[in-house]
Amino acid sequence: MTFYDREDELAALESAFVSGGHDLFVVYGRRRVGKTELLKQFCADRPHVYFLAAQEAETRQREKFVEQIASHFDDRVPRIDGWDEALGYLSEKLSEEPTVVVIDEFPYLVAENDSLPSYLQSFVDEELADTESMVVLCGSGVSTMESEVLGHESPLYGRRTGQIDLGPFSFSQALEAISYEFPEAIRSYAVSGGTPMYLLRFDFGLSLAENIRSKILSPTAVLHSEPEFLLRTELRNPARYMSILEAVATGHTTPNKIAGATGIDSGPLSKYLQTLRRLRLIDRKVPVTASKQKSKRSRYRVADQFLRFWFRYVEPNRSSIEEAPDVVFEGTIEPSLPDHVSDTFETVCREAVWEAVRRGTVAPYSEVGPWWYGEEEIDIVGLAPDDDRILLAECKWTSEPVGRGLVDDLRSKAAEVQWGPASRTEQFALFSKSGFVDGLEGDLDDTWMLFDLEDLEALLS
Template sequence: MTFYDREDELASLETVYSSPGHAFYVIYGRRRVGKTALLKEFCVDRPHLYYLAAQEAEERQREKFVERVAEAFDERVPRIDGWDDAFEYLGEKLTTDDRVVVIDEFPYLVEENDSLPSYLQAFVDEQLQGSGSMLVLCGSSVSTMESAVLGHESPLYGRRTGQIDLQPFSFQQARDVISYDIADAIRSYSVTGGTPMYLTLFDYERPLSENIRAHILSPTAMLYNEPEFLLRTELRNPARYLSILEAVALGHTTPNEISGATGVDSGPLSKYLQTLRRLRLLDREVPVTAAGQKSKRSRYRVADEFLRFWFRYVEPNRSSIEEAPSVVFEGTIEPDLPTHVATTFEDICTEAVWELIRREELGPYSEVGRWWYGEDEIDIVGLAPADNRILLAECKWTSDPVGYGLVDDLREKAENVRWGPGNRSERFALFSRSGFVDGLATKLDDSWSLFELDDLEEIFSNP
């Protein structure tokens, strides 16, 4: 499989590896995000020992680990009675032979023995620190990695020399994988999101509709049950969490709306929402002008495009998909897909705004996000408090060119954004899938910027 991007992450690993002394690195992130692929790419042409843990009994896990160590150093497998002896054996080998040691899916080991971090602490303190080797712990259970490895209560706390919280690809990064034209690339990204495993499943020589049918709407396809699998790796009883994610994907975004749609009372709901945020499955948003955690105007959104697609179209239509997937696609998904894509388009335009800020083509803005108050909403608002400058932008994924109505509407809504002094500097931007009516650009002053799909293609092609 082709390895895509991750230049920054590889550079970070290389820096730590090349530094004098030992290294203890932690890599974590959701399943399918490419952690193992990143580590294997890093280990190529470097002396290494790679161990992939499995959900097995502790004794068998330990036996396999020791067997892997012995194999890596071309030795007979010794008799080992406990994890302390296993790590001591590894430490002895590293005194004369520096290696990159990778323990992948570390949470599986902790599941069977929650004292394992203590054994590793002794190994790091007493043996790894005296070597030039690099230990990497990797895991997909975000909650376990954050508590058992990174948390204040962990015996390993404070010993790591670096960490990577591996994120899905941005649209710009995913563009290297998605070989459709820009419009279909945006549509496709709204389905797969930036998860490398999902991106590389699609065959971009085939139409998007065929990829959706083959890889999502088929009961035998990997992605058909993927969200349930993801939740079961983190949660013992995922039913309530599934219903909350479905409610949010279907447009119930405030706590009151979610409670009404799921029947979960507000007290327990807050804990469910907090857990889903911790697992990177939900995002909490407040207006960009609001005071963060203190704001009562919060909204929730599914944090991944594929999960949003799945909970919007697959979960509510399971029975019909089992019987007639083509009917579900043609009658439910295809007509509604532009509405689904419109949200993704806003996120991609926000990504473009950040890129233009980095290129100094929109001026510096320290905060960029959505804004809403009452019935008014603006897709993108950028704030530059030091200069009293504000950027206001709308994004339209419509089949008709954008005209003067949107210009007037944005100007009117701008007056309701209570931020900065009365003489603040305002800049406006419009993003449109279908371009703009003739003459619009010439009738707007230089405080306005208009972007079509070709402009987005240029922005993401030339960072």
């Protein structure tokens, strides 16, 4: 599999390894984001021991760990009893040469022996500290990694020398792998998302429609049942979580609407939502002007574009897809795909705002996100509290050029956004798939910015 992007993460790992002294590095993130590929790429040209833990008995886990160490150092496999002896053997071998030791799927080891972080604490303090080696703890169980490795209560707290919370590719990162033309790349990203395992399943020699049919709708395709497999890997009883994800993907985004769509009472629902957030399968959003902790105007969205597509189109139509996938594509998916893509287009436009800020072509903002109150919504609002400046923007993935009506509408909604003093500076932006009506740019003053797809491509490619 081709390895894309991740230059910053590789640079962080390489800088830590060559900086001198020992390192305890932590790499974590939800499944399928490419943690293992990142570490294999990092280890490829340097001495390393790579141990992939499995869901099996502690004794066998420990035996395999020691076998990996002995194999790397061309040593006979010693008899060991307990993790303290296993780590002592590792310490003995690390004194011979600087080595990278990767323990992948670390949460599986902790599940069998929750004292392992304490053993590692002693190893790091008393033995690893005297070497030039690096130990990398990697895991997909985000909650376990945060509590047992990074958390204040963990014996390992304060020992790490670096960490990477690895997420999916942004749109601009994914563009390196998507070989479609820019407008089709946005549509494709709305289906595959930025999770490498999903993104790289697509064959960009085929049309997007052909990829949807062959890579997702086909019962023999890996992606056809991937979300269900993912949930069964993480959860004992995934049925209710599946129904929640389907509800959110089909437009029921508030707790009350999710409860109504799923029949789950608000008390249990809150716990289910917390679990899905912990697994990074959904995000909780509040208006950008509101307090994340105190606001009751929360909305939820499926965090991954592919999962959003799958729970919107595949899960509700499973029986029909088994019998007549082409009918589902032509009658259900294709007609509403522009609406599905429009949500992704907003994400792409917010990414473009941040890129424009980094380039200095747009004034800086400390926060950028959606805003809503009652029935009023604005796709993008940027806040610059130090300068009392606000950005208000709309994103239109439509087949018609944007006209003056949207300008008037955005000006009107700006007055509803309660933020900053009355003397605040207001800036406006419009993003449009199909450009703008003739003369619109000339009618607007310098507080307005217009971005068509060519402008976005120049920013993000």
